[in-house]
Amino acid sequence: KQEVTQIPAALSVPEGENLVLNCSFTDSAIYNLQWFRQDPGKGLTSLLLIQSSQREQTSGRLNASLDKSSGRSTLYIAASQPGDSATYLCAVKNSGGSNYKLTFGKGTLLTVNP
Amino acid sequence: GAGVSQSPSNKVTEKGKDVELRCDPISGHTALYWYRQSLGQGLEFLIYFQGNSAPDKSGLPSDRFSAERTGGSVSTLTIQRTQQEDSAVYLCASSLAPQENNEQFFGPGTRLTVL
Numbered sequence: 001k002q003e004v005t006q007i008p009a010a011l012s013v014p015e016g017e018n019l020v021l022n023c024s025f026t027d028s029a030i031y032n033l034q035w036f037r038q039d040p041g042k043g044l045t046s047l048l049l050i051q052s053s054q055r056e057q058t059s060g061r062l063n064a065s066l067d068k069s070s071g072r073s074t075l076y077i078a079a080s081q082p083g084d085s086a087t088y089l090c091a092v093k094n095s096g097g098s099n100y101k102l103t104f105g106k107g108t109l110l111t112v113n114p
Numbered sequence: 115g116a117g118v119s120q121s122p123s124n125k126v127t128e129k130g131k132d133v134e135l136r137c138d139p140i141s142g143h144t145a146l147y148w149y150r151q152s153l154g155q156g157l158e159f160l161i162y163f164q165g166n167s168a169p170d171k172s173g174l175p176s177d178r179f180s181a182e183r184t185g186g187s188v189s190t191l192t193i194q195r196t197q198q199e200d201s202a203v204y205l206c207a208s209s210l211a212p213q214e215n216n217e218q219f220f221g222p223g224t225r226l227t228v229l
Binding site for chain 1: 118120145147149154155156157158159162164170172173205207209217218219220221222223225
């Protein structure tokens with residue numbers, strides 16, 4: 001059974017700092033990995049999707065990497081801003097079988113202080 | 115264009131009552147998913163619909179939960195005889211097919227509180 005773990009559970013940083021959020025998964029047979037952002041009381045916003053054949057994806061100040069063999073992904077946020085404060089969720093889609101389900105981690109709660 | 119919409123945004127009900135939660139997927143998306151996010155837990159998969167195929171109901175936690183998708187578009191998740199442990203945010207998502215290649219786009223969720 002796929003399990004996804006996110007470390008740390010919570011992170012507080014001053015504005016302007018670069019930071020890294022970590023995600024690990026137990027079954028490397030994945031189709032893709034997706035990072036989401038969730039604001040309080042809101043749904044999920046997709047940030048980046050990395051296919052299993054890719055090593056990284058970039059969007060603006062965000063960079064996500066994927067090391068499928070070791071079961072790890074990182075989300076790098078450059079020059080953090082207070083507006084980046086949210087919960088960040090990592091989710092994987094397994095290959096084969098039920099290849100439509102996303103398995104989520106519990107998230108990292110990020111607070112960027114002005 | 116319009117994203118995934120869900121209604122109601124909030125629902126408070128008494129234990130033992132039935133509730134219906136609605137999801138309107140993005141137009142043209144043939145795949146629809148329901149997930150549940152309980153306090154302190156990650157999102158867990160509940161049910162999946164793809165076109166006219168039989169849905170995958172493997173994630174439904176009990177037989178009090180059911181879902182249908184009419185006309186390949188709108189979906190309704192029904193919880194009968196609600197219990198306090200059913201309190202959670204219920205999220206709906208949709209995607210293009212083939213579903214393994216495509217991103218799932220999520221709605222804002224319905225926050226269900228069972229008193």
